[in-house]
Amino acid sequence: MEIWNLNLRHLRAVGKIAELGTVNAAAMAVNLSQPAITQALGRLESQLGMPLFERRHDGMIPTQAGEAFAPRIHAALEHVQSPHVTMSRLRALLALAETGSYAGAGQATGLSLPSIHRAVNDLSLALRRPLVVRRGKVVITTEAGTQLAREFRLAKVELETGLSEIDALRGHETRRITIGAMPLSRARVLPRAVARFMRRRPKVKLTIVEGSRVELVEPLRSGTLDVMVGALRDPLIETDLAQHPLFDDMPAFFGRVGHPLAGSDAGPEQLAAYPIVLPPQGAPLRDSCERFFAAAGVPLPAVPIESGSVMMMRQIMLESDIIALLSPDQVTVEVQAGWLCELGRPPKGFHRTIGMTTRGSLRPTEVQREFFEDLAAAAIEEG
Known part of the structure; x- marks a missing residue:
């Protein structure tokens, strides 16, 4: 079933039953009558196809589904926080934020344009703040609307996760994990963890989205991604995220086989004589490279090209004397094929930490926790 068939007020009531242990206490907490809550619970259990509580003389005990x-x-x-938010209002604002127009929101949801207009306007009035503004034919969310849409998206993720857990209890595996993969994670650690996980959980769907941190961090914060794997940031700017180290990576300078520095174990002065391709400013690898040359008192080599793509770097190095600072794992195949070779290596202290980044509020499901454990195990094997 879809979460849009659920009633947020009824969910509040069911949540209070789980928290307080009786229908009577829940009725007082949410200002509904006892018969109304009993009816709401019965309807929700009917929708889910499973009981959420055992009815006992001394209260309500959550079943496995309820837990x-x-x-x-x-x-x-x-x-969600506000009691003024209904499921229809939540759905309308999310669709409008994601499509940028009322017509697009209508096509995405199947709702009529008057219904979407009314839902968003009513929500804006109830919260006493503008949530959207029109710019020509495009509708954009205000700062308050953008933040609210992010919170609504996370609420949607939580409810969808709950429904998938109940589906799993019924024997229907609908659970999935969406992983943001930064360049280094794609070399060995992530593939190894995925292989381990799929041997045990072949029915769980894994979706891997490749990109740089800049491309992945917002989808992670908004709930589109469950976890991001790659180089960690120090310091971490986003206060709503949490970092979990896996292992330290020691990069090295690489160039084409036949490069003038090949076989020389080049130092900073020699390396600085050649242009270098680096990721954009702010990337840990870029920071390590700049610190390496600064510590030696040598100016940073010319950086005519900025790129985080190993494929792009490889081709550029094969066609020129340009060098790159990379993890050895990222170019294992190229080195074994005799295309690239190591030119020199920074001393200890210029490593970068590779790990997982999640939302600070993430409550891992059983399968997510297992996958995180497989990532940790793969990192130990890598070390």
């Missing part, structure tokens, strides 16, 4: 779903309800409502 899985109640924390997701609580987490979703933490993102």
Whole structure:
């Protein structure tokens, strides 16, 4: 089932039953009558096809499904917060934020344009702040609307996760993990972890989205990605994210086989004589390279090309005397094929830490936790 068939007010009531242990206490907490809450619970259990509680004379005891779903309800409502938010309003604002027009939101949701207009306007009035503004034919969210849409997206992720956990209890595996893969993670650690995981969990769907940190960080923060794997940032700017180190990577300078510095174990003065291709400013590898030359008192080599693509770097190095600072794992195949060779290596202290980045609020599911453990195991093997 889709989350849009759920009722947020009913979910609040069910969450209170799980928290307080009785229908009567929950009714008082959410200002609904006891029969109304009983009816809401019955409807939700009917939608899910599983009981959420055992009815006992001394209260309501969560079933396995209830234990899985109640924390997701609580987490979703933490993102929603306001009692003025209904599922239709949440859906309308999300669709409008993602498509940029009322017509696009209507096509994405199947809702009528008047319904979307009314839902967004009512939400804006209830919260007493403008959520969208029109710029010509395009509708954009205000700062408040953008932040609210992000919270709504995270609430949606929590509820979808809860439903997938219940599906798994019924024997229907619908769970998935979406992974953001930065360049270094794609070399060996992530493929090894994926292989380990899929041997145990062949029915869980893994989606791997490749990109730079700049491209992946916002999808991670908004719930589109579950985890991002790659070089960690020090310091971490985004306060809503959490970093989990896996291993330290020691990069080296590489060039084509036949490069004038090949076989010389070149130092900073020799390396500085050749142009270098580096990732953009702010990337840990770029920072390590700049620190290496600064520590030696040698000016940074010319950087005529900025790129984080190993494929691009490889081709450029093969066609010229340009050099690059890379992890040895990233060019293992090229070195073994006799295309590239190591020219020199920075001393210890110029490493970068590779790890996982997640939302600070992430409550890992069973399968997510298993995958994170496989990443850690793959990192140990790599070390």
